[in-house]
Amino acid sequence: MPHPLPSKKVIKRLVKYALREDIGGGDVTARLTPKKSEIDGKIITREHGVICGTAWIDEVFRKVGKRHNTKININWKIKDGDQVEPNQELCRFEGYAHPILSGERTALNIMQTLSGTATVTRQYADAIAHTKARLLDTRKTLPMMREAQKYAVLCGGGVNHRMGLYDGIIIKENHLRSGKSLERIVADAIASMPEGTLVELEVESIEELERGLHAGAKRIMLDDFSLEDMKLAVELTGDQADLEASGGVNIDSIATIAETGVDYISSGSITKHVRALDLSMLFDYR
Numbered sequence: 001m002p003h004p005l006p007s008k009k010v011i012k013r014l015v016k017y018a019l020r021e022d023i024g025g026g027d028v029t030a031r032l033t034p035k036k037s038e039i040d041g042k043i044i045t046r047e048h049g050v051i052c053g054t055a056w057i058d059e060v061f062r063k064v065g066k067r068h069n070t071k072i073n074i075n076w077k078i079k080d081g082d083q084v085e086p087n088q089e090l091c092r093f094e095g096y097a098h099p100i101l102s103g104e105r106t107a108l109n110i111m112q113t114l115s116g117t118a119t120v121t122r123q124y125a126d127a128i129a130h131t132k133a134r135l136l137d138t139r140k141t142l143p144m145m146r147e148a149q150k151y152a153v154l155c156g157g158g159v160n161h162r163m164g165l166y167d168g169i170i171i172k173e174n175h176l177r178s179g180k181s182l183e184r185i186v187a188d189a190i191a192s193m194p195e196g197t198l199v200e201l202e203v204e205s206i207e208e209l210e211r212g213l214h215a216g217a218k219r220i221m222l223d224d225f226s227l228e229d230m231k232l233a234v235e236l237t238g239d240q241a242d243l244e245a246s247g248g249v250n251i252d253s254i255a256t257i258a259e260t261g262v263d264y265i266s267s268g269s270i271t272k273h274v275r276a277l278d279l280s281m282l283f284d285y286r
Helices: 008-023 054-067 097-127 146-155 182-192 206-215 227-237 254-258
Strands: 038-045 073-076 089-096 134-136 169-171 199-203 219-223 242-246 264-266 279-285
Touching: 008 054, 008 097, 008 146, 038 097, 054 073, 054 089, 054 097, 089 097, 097 134, 097 146, 097 254, 097 279, 169 182, 182 199, 182 206, 199 206, 206 219, 206 227, 219 227, 227 242, 227 254, 254 264
Parallel strands: 134 264, 169 199, 199 219, 219 242, 242 264
Antiparallel strands: 038 089, 038 279, 073 089
16 A cells, blocks of 8 residues: 655755765766766665655656756666565666766665665564554654654654654653642643644653553554553553553564553664665766
C-alpha cells in the first residue's frame, strides 16, 4: 500500500539546502568534462534493504537540470517500500554529464539515509510481527530530515508518533517537576487539546502508572520498565489505556518486550542511529 509522501514543499526544501551545501557557488570538478557530453546511468544497491527516497532523487535531478537548462530523464524500476537484493538496478537515467555529476552525491546521500531508515525499521517491525505491538518512531531524527525519515519509517512498516511539539503532548519527567501534580497536568493536557489528539503520559513506576490511569490518561509510556513490570502494567491497565514501551529497545530486545503485551514500542535508534544503505551510481558516457 502506498504511503503518503511529505508535501512537495518539504521535499524541495531538503533538496535545496542539500544541494547548496554540496555545490555552493558552482561545481568546479564537473567542468572538467566536455560541456555537451551525455550520460546513460543507473543506481544499483550493493546490499539487501528497503528502498526509500525516489521523490527526493527526482527533485535533485529536476533542480540541477533546471540550472543547466536541460532535463534529466529517470526511469524507476522500483518504488518506495520495495525490498531489494544486492546489485539490483533501481533506476535508469540519461542526460548531460554536468548536472548529473553535480547532483550525484546529494542524490545518493538522501536515498542511502532514507533507505537505511526504512531497512532497519523493517527489521524491527518483522521481529514483532507475531505480536500485537506496533513499532513507533520518535523525534530523535536527523536535523532537517524529520518528515523524510518519518516517511521512511512508514515505508519500512513502522508507525509515526507525533511529528513535533505542535501536534501532540507527551508529559515527561521534566514537566512533572513543574510543581503541579501529575493528576492536574494530565487533566490540563486533556482539556487543552482537541478530541482525538495524542495526549500521552510518561511514567517511571507502577505507582505513577496507577495515578495516570486514575487521572484518565489514555496513552501511557512505560519508561525503562523491567519486563516483569511491563507485564504487571499490562495486567493492571487492561483496556483502560494503550501502553507504550520505551527505553532499552534494540533488535535483540524488541521481540521480548513486545511479548509482554504492550500496544506500542517506540525506538529512537531507527532514525538517530541509522546506517546508510550502500548504493552506487554508475555512468556510461555516450
